[in-house]
Structure formats: structure tokens, C-alpha cells
Amino acid sequence: EVQLVESGGGSVQPGGFLRLSCAASGFTFSSFAMSWVRQAPGKGLEWVSGLSSSGDHIYYADSVKGRSTVSRDNSKNTLYMQLNTLSAEDTAVYFCAKSAGYNFGLPQYYFDSWGQGALVTVSS
């Protein structure tokens, strides 16, 4: 069974940073692209960043580009995201999500497994 468990959420002051982790199990982590998706309270889903299976290819949404770093440690089956210069607009539940597979050798960034989410609240 695929399991994704996020950690590192909590309350952060404006201007601060967060570092989230996502521990994966139940599948060959090193073979799948991964993403972070967030959801502000009462709002829709926002794709934030994506990372290829090797970590060579990284993509960011404009809303976090320049202040976010996503990485992975395939030896530890763990995905990470650091987000700097936080504002109230970054308050959200942050999900890690597993890409479903490949097509013609290219990762497909739709998601067949999700973590339970980590709540990040940016407030003074």
C-alpha cells in the first residue's frame, strides 16, 4: 500500500520559512516523479512544485518560484520542500502527491496517491 506522510507543518511568522518532508513507502520511490500541492482554507487545489524521479528536472508555480526549493533523497524515500519569505497567502494544507506514471518515457504529473497533508499557518 502506498503511503505518503507529510511532516514539518505548524505556525510560522510572516517572513519566516517552512521546511516540509514527505516520507514515502509502499512503492519504488526512486521511480516516480513527485509534487507538492497546497490548499488554502476553504479554497481549491494549487499545484506548487514538481520533481522528476531523479531530481534532475524541477518545476515551480509562479507563486513560489524564487523562494522555494524542492528536493528528494531517494536513499531515504523522502521528498522535501523549503519555502522562504512566507506570507499569509502561504497558509494552506500542503500535500505531497505521487505522479501516476510515465508515457513515452516522460513523467505524467497527475496524481494517484496523496498524503494526508500538513497544515502551515503563517501568522504573527
Added chain:
Amino acid sequence: EIVLTQSPGTLSLFPGERVTLSCRASQSVSSNYLAWYQQKPGQAPRLLIYGASRRATGVPDRFRGSGSGTEFTLIISRLEPEDFAVYFCQQYATSPYVFGQGTKLEIK
């Protein structure tokens, strides 16, 4: 960046009814790389449809996706009580892999 617009925002329906949800893209979604998800309160999203029309594993056949280019639909042929939730479409053809704003199905 592709923008996805879902309509309607909210639908109030009775169990047993048929419903059609719409997802319109601001530009063509290549290879019909369009997915649909269901989300219930307090839960992570659940993949329903990928490739515009392919049901994910374990998804009941009352869920059907269709469409191409810029117009996509999700049809639920006969609503079950557990289908009342929020539905999101997502394009995965090109980064950023955006979601639509969602359609909420409410029990009438």
C-alpha cells in the same frame, strides 16, 4: 500558462440524478492530458479520471470523462450519496500543472 475554468461552481442535486461537470481550458490541452479528482471534506483528493476519459483503478463506471482540446466533461450517471463532494480538473500537459477552481456537488 493554461487556465482551467470549471462550471458550475455549485450544483444542488438529488441522489439518483445525472450530472455533467464542465472544465474549459484557455488553450488546447495536448494529448488530452486532463485529470479529474474528487475531494471530500478533510480528505486528500482522489484520482477519478486521467487522459480525459480513462477511469483510475477502483473508480465506479458511473463516472465517465470525455472531451478534447479545450472542452472536457465529467459525467456521473446516477449520483450516489457518497458522490457529494468537490470535483477538480487538472491539466498535466505542461507546467504549471494547474487545477480548476472546483465544482461542489451538494445534496438537495
